[in-house]
Amino acid sequence: MTTTGITALDHGPQVVAEWLNEICRELDWAGRKPRAYMLLRATLHTLRDFLPLDEAVDLSAQLPVMVRGIYFEGWDPSKTVPRPRDKTEFLDRIEAHFTKEALDDPEAAVCAVFGLLRRRTSTGEIEDVAHAMHKSLRELWEMSNHRVAMGGV
DSSP states (O other): OOOSSSSHHHTTTHHHHHHHHHHHHHHOOOOHHEEEEEHHHHHHHHHHSSOOOHHHHHTTTTTTHHHHHHHHTTTTTTTTTOTTTOOOHHHHHHHHTOSSSOOSSSHHHHHHHHHHHHSSSHHHHHHHHHHHSOOOHHHHHHHHHHHHTTTOO
């Protein structure tokens, strides 16, 4: 494999694989990296779209290069999600990506991604993100924090 000599780019696929492995372990999805990728992508896109513009950009600055690419893929900041942007709408948008095989527990799936973000970005940034969201979505962030504290992946 040809390398660029730029660590962030050369290790980018490995970082994404590590993130997908963590999601698979958390959700007991052995051998289901495509499903984990779909969940990661859907959650990142929905999170990005539910955040105020400044906060969406602030979060992106803490993501690894390839994950940041997934996060921004297809983004049009002029197309905002209508309010109320609550937990039900958030979960519905993610579940819409799983047409062939529905998520057994959408909240647990989102919490797995939120927990991963919590482990891989600064506490301050995650607190800013959580507080920028509807109260019902902050509950998911709190659930993910509890899972991380209890020894989740």
